[in-house]
Amino acid sequence: MKRVVLGLCLLFVLIGTTACTMPWSKDDKQHTLKNTKKGNDEKITIVPQDNEKDYQIWHSDKTSPSRGYITYGVNNRLDINEMEMGLMRLSKSVFDPGKYYFQSGRYISTDLIDEMLARKLVKGESSDLPGVDKQGLNPPYGKGSDIGKRATDEPKELSYVLEQDYLTKNGKLSGVSLAVSMNSVYNQSIYYKKTGKTYPVDVTLNKTEQMQKGKSYANKVLQRIRQVKGLENVPVFVALYLEAAPGYDAPGHFYAVGTADGSARSISKWKNTGEDNVLFPSNEAESKYKDYYDKFDKFKDKIKSYFPNYTDVIGQGFIKGNKLQNLTMNININFFDETEIVSFTNYISGLLQSNNPFEVPIQINISDTTGQPEAVVVNRSDMDKPFVYVYGATH
Template identity: 30%
Template sequence: MWRKTGVLMAASFLLLTGCIPGLQPDQQEEGVETEENEQTTEEDTVEVSPEVPSLDNYYRSVLQDGQYISGAARTFHRDVMYNRMDLERMSAGMQELAAQEFSQEDYFFRAGQLISSSELNSWLMRQAEDNQAGLNPPLADADNFEARERNNPRPLSNIIEHNYMVENNNGNLELGGMVIGLSMNSIYYFRQENEDGTYGPWLEESISRQQSMEAARNMASQILERLRSEDRQNGALQDIPIMFTVFREAPRESSVPGNFIATGTAAPGESVGNWQNLNEDYVLFPSTEANENHRQDSEAFNQFRDEVNAFFENFVGVVGEGYYQNDEWRELTVDIPITFYNETEVIAFTQHVTDKVEQHFPNLDVEVRINSSEGQEALIVKDVGEESFTHMY
C-alpha cells in the first residue's frame, strides 16, 4: 500500500564506523533535556538497517550502536500537536513525499538532529520584542484579548525535521538532504487566562487553505535562510537540497487526520521554488460527509458493512477510513470490533470478511483490522492486483 510506513527489524547490518558529518545537533539551551540526542563519538558504531523484502518501499534507517537515533525534538512534537492522527500522518507522509527528491536506493533516513527543542519552540511562538525568531505573526493591535488573537491567528502549529543521509567516498554517512514539514492550523484555538489562574472557554478562528499556503511559503523562506546560515553546521546546509512539505491539520473533533496541501524544494544555493499543490483527503465511513461528497463510495461501503454484519446475529460496528488522492479513492482502512467466542468462529468470520473485501473493493488497497476485547484477532491486507493476505493473531 502506497502510504504504509513501519519500523524494520535488523537482521544484518552494513557497518560504517567513525564520526558521521552532520550528526552533531545544535547546542541545546540550558534546561532542555538532551539525553535522547547524544552526539556520536569515535567509539560509536554507526549502522543502517538492512533491506527487507516487502510489498512497500521503505527508507533504511540510520542506527547508532544498534539503536534508532531519536529526533532532537521528539517529545516536543507530541506536546504541540493536539491530534495524534495528525502527527502520525504527517511524519509518515513526509517520508512518502521525500522519495520524490531522495531515492530510497541511495538515501538513509534519520530523524531530525539539527533543530533543537528550544530553538523550535521559539520559532513556533509569536514574533515579539523578546522573541524575534517567532514565525507566527505578532498579536493584532486591538482593545481586547479576543480581538488581538482573532484578528491575527497563528497559522503555524508545528515543524518536523527529517534528515536524509548518503554514503560518501570514504564509506561514511553524511547529510545529503533535508525535509522540513510545516504543520498548519486549519482552525486556531485560543482561550484567555483569568487573573485567578483559571481559563475561559475555548475560542476558535478558521484559517483558509489560501491563508495557510501564503503563510507557509513565507515561513519556508525564513527557515531556509536560518538553516543555511554559516553559523549552522559551518554552512554545510548550503550545499544540500531542502524540501518543504505543507500539512494542514484537521479540526480537533475530527475522526480522520489532516492532509498535505503542497511541497516546495530549494536546490543547493537557491531559494524555495518548484511549489506543487497536492490534493489528498481522508473520509470517514459511514458519515454525513461521505454521503454528501462521495455518495457512490458511501453506498459501496454501507453494502460491505451490511454483508459483514450478516455473519453475526448481533450488529457489529464497522468503521472505515478512505484515502483520496486527486479526488480518486485509493485506499480503505477498516476496523471491526467483535465479541470473541472461539478461534474457529474468528477464522470463519475472517474468511467471510476477506471474501466481501475482494467482492466490493477490487480496485482499492484495503487493510482490515479485526479486534476483540482480548486484542487484535486478525489482519487482512489486499493490494490492488494482488491476492489478499490474512494473518491470525
C-alpha cells in the same frame, strides 16, 4: 512485541512487499564513526530494507534532539503518523532511495522549533504573555485583556516544523526535507501565570486560507533554518501539510511541495500533490468522492448484517489524483467468545473475495468495543486470497 512485529508485517503486505522478513532480521552493516569535534564515538547502524523503493536507515546511537517533540505541536496521532511517513514518501521524488540514506532530523533544535511556533511578541506587549517570542512566526495576540478571547481572535496558524535528513553513502548530509504543518483547528489550553488561570481555546480556521498561508510560512521557516550550521547550502524539500481536527478519525493531508536548491531562501514554484485522506462515512466523503462513498456504504451494510446491532464500521481512504489508492477499515464489535471472532473474520475474508467493490489494497482491522485488536484481514489484487490473522487463535 508479537503484535508490533505483526503490524509491521501487515504494512509490508498492504503496500505490496511479498516477504514478511523484518529488515533487522538481516545482518545489519555496523561501523563506528569517530566524532572528532566532540571527542566521542558514534555508532551507526545501517538498517537495510526489503523493498528497494524504500530508504535504508542511517541509525545513530545519538538520538535526534527533537525526537518525540512533534507531540507538542500536533494533537492528532493520525496526523503525526501521516506527517512522518508521508514526508518520507514524498521525499523520494527528490532524494532517490537508491542514492540516499534516511536519518531522523538532527539539525533543527527544539529551541528553534519553539521560537518559530511562538506568537510574535510585538512592541509594547509583556514578555510574560504565554508562548510569545520576538522571533515568533505565529500571529500576535489580539487586543484586549482576556487572554482566551485574544487567542481566539488571533488563532495560531503554524502548528509544527518536522525535519528529516537525507545522507549520501559516505554519511554526508546532502538534503533535508521539511513538513510545514498548518492548523485547520486551533485547539489549545493556555495557562497564564499572571492570573493563575487556564484558558481553553477552540477555533475552526478557513482551510483554503490556511493552505495558501502555508506557502508564506514555509518561506519564513526556510529563512530561519538557513541560519542553522550545516543547513546553509543543502537542498531543502518542503511539503505543506494541513492538519485534521484533534481527535478526528482520519489524518490531514500534504497538499503542496517545493524545493529550495543550493542556498535558496525561498520557494516560488509549488506543485500540488493531489493527495487527500478521507473518512468514510462522512459528509466530506459524500460530497467529494460520492462513488467511493456509495461503495463503502454498501460494503459496510454487508459487514453489519452479520452482527447488525453490535457493529461499528469506519474507513480511512488515501486519495491521489481523485482516485482511491488504498483503504483501511476499522470494525468494532461486541464479541462474546473466540469462536465469534474467528467466524466473523472468515466472513469478512469471504466478502473480500466475492463482493469486494474496491480495486485497491484493503486492510480491515477488527477490534472489540474497548479497542483491543482481535483480528486483521488484508487483501490486494495480486493475492489469491486475503491474508487473515486472528490474534488470540491457537494453531
